[in-house]
Amino acid sequence: MDVFIASKRNRRGRRFCFVRYGRLEEAKRALWSLDGRWFSNHRLTVSMAKFKPRDDLWRKANGREVRQHT
Numbered sequence: 001m002d003v004f005i006a007s008k009r010n011r012r013g014r015r016f017c018f019v020r021y022g023r024l025e026e027a028k029r030a031l032w033s034l035d036g037r038w039f040s041n042h043r044l045t046v047s048m049a050k051f052k053p054r055d056d057l058w059r060k061a062n063g064r065e066v067r068q069h070t
Contacts, residue, residue, distance in 0.1 A: 001026075018049070 005017040021027040027048065035046040 001022065002020040003017060006015070010016050019027075019030070021030065031046050031048065034044050037044050
């Protein structure tokens with residue numbers, strides 16, 4: 001699992017982050033269990049990514065990321 005927490009806010013002024021899971025089942029489980037939960041006085045909104053990943057630039061190989069030359 002990889003996590004990226006943005007230092008800026010979205011258009012609505014809310015903080016956001018991205019979490020990448022190794023398997024789709026793990027992502028679906030997190031979405032189901034965390035969406036709508038409260039964390040430190042903040043309601044979590046969890047959704048699947050709306051954009052296609054940049055698989056042409058990055059891929060996982062044997063548990064580590066490898067940069068592909070295009």
